[in-house]
Amino acid sequence: MPDAGGRTGLLIEAFLAWMTVQKGASEATRKAYAVDLAQLAEFLRGQEIDLGQPQTVTRRHMQAFLAWLFRKGEAKSSMARKLAAARSFFRFQMRGGKVAENVAAQVRNPRQEKRHPRALNVDETFALLDSATGPGGKRGPVVGSAEEERILCRDLALAELLYGSGLRISEALSLDVDDVQLSSRVLRVMGKGSRERLAPLSDTSFSCLKAWLEERPLLALPDEAALFVGARGARLNRREAARIVERLCRRAGLTFTVSPHSLRHSFATHLLEAGADMRSVQELLGHQRLTTTQRYTQVSLESLMQTYDQAHPRSGKR
Template identity: 80%
Template sequence: MSKGQDVRKGQNPPTPAPDRAKLFVDAFLVWMEVQKGASPATLKAYGSDLAQLAEFLRGQDADLGKPETVTKRHIQAYLAWLFRLGDAKSSMARKLAATRSYFRFQQRSGAVTENVAAQVRNPRQEKRHPRALNVDETFALLDTEHKPGQPGAESAEAERLLCRDLALAELLYGSGLRISEALSLDMDDVQLASRVLRVMGKGSRQRLAPLSDTSCDSLKSWLDERPLMALPDEPALFVGSRGSRLNRREAARIVERLCRRAGLDFTVSPHSLRHSFATHLLTAGADLRSVQELLGHSRLTTTQRYTQVSLEHLMEAYDKAHPKATKK
């Protein structure tokens, strides 16, 4: 044994102390999944957010694994640090929400007597909404006809992918689904005869979403093509090129391709189709409560945001067209 070697013969090196912060966060995430029905995306985001907070607190003489050491000032300093890093206010609000949920869990378990994160106000948010397509733009996006000179129009594979892409887009717009809801659909969630979908929404809340005529037609076309792409035991309704469940990144690329195919000079996100669905319904005079049910919102205030968007569009049209409007 060389001189100065610390570990004696036959003795194992000391085991590093467990990371208390990680243990506490993991326990919280299990609770979120089991008791709150949090989605995998929420669990991943909260886990990442709390890991970042834990790392920040290590330099502030506080420990997320010892929640009683964390104060309101620590949380305020964390938000100030995020601001200096250039985080968007929406991202900061989500990280504060994760922190509040974590300390609420610790409060319930008796580790702390107060929720210090709940004492910190959300950063003021910019009023931003996803871009809503107008009716003509939506019809162009969902057009099933091939445009002259469009590449791959004769390819069987291209036709198959187009069937899938249009079926997905029709559900996002025609049924107002969240992209996560559409991608989590399995084959047995589709009931074409009853013209409904069984959808698992946020918080594991299940609802039935209606299918439009065009959605039914698009789904029938895709279901004819799906066996040529899907793996034998894959239950997912929408599959990617490898035959397994389609992911969010590819879904975003699908909507971008459809925008280009429609000749639009801009692209939108999958959520914009759901946003357009709600906006068009309210503009046409649909009842707010009915739209709430269709969107799967747990609170009416969430749906009311779309009312404000519809009003903004109405005022824009008034300002542009009415002779008595004040032109700017």
């Protein structure tokens, strides 16, 4: 069916104008949605359907559109974005009374492949955590201004808890000073679903945390309860924490950077590779379900196979 009078183009332009004015869409989003909707219109023309008459488009057409994209080799993330553009477009048409239902909203997003964060190997982890080693191999902040040493002391303590105790970044940033029990070498952690657990402190985590607690009063606001605080003395946020780990990666001379969650991921992976019991790792990570912990076994197996391929004389890949 031909696009009489350029109906499709007019409807798309009206929608994009509404997205810009009413939704504050960026120019990049506007351009991406324009391309996505033009591609949808192209597909529908092949089905003898005119997007300029949106009431003629059905859920089956949208399902067929996703199947067409899949056969073309589109990434699932790209397919999901195109579906999001179509949903917004039909939502706009509903507001204008041109359609009675949002057919794009009746179609599920393509299932995304779950990507694990990069797990550091043991050497990389130690390089990152030792990046603040002082003169003569002494553990602790390197020589610098008093403020620089204080910040570095905090950074190292945070990284040690993420790897040494396997904390989620949200858990580490939620810690208050009162949650630290140095005498028994444990942390009181509030995990997902408001479930409390005790997380052990390694020797190095204990030392770094003790050093930070001595420096913290010089940086924290008087009434601030948070264990980790930023330069202004208030509770550290996730963006600042991400920058801390990136900074430690650079100090360690790593050719890549990782996220705070990669340190927790490395904690679990290294325990499993060393033969730790799955149930124990589950408790340490604060997972409610064992199946969540079992995801790490696949990563450990991949690492094991990579080592085998590189080292075994009969692997066929040497």
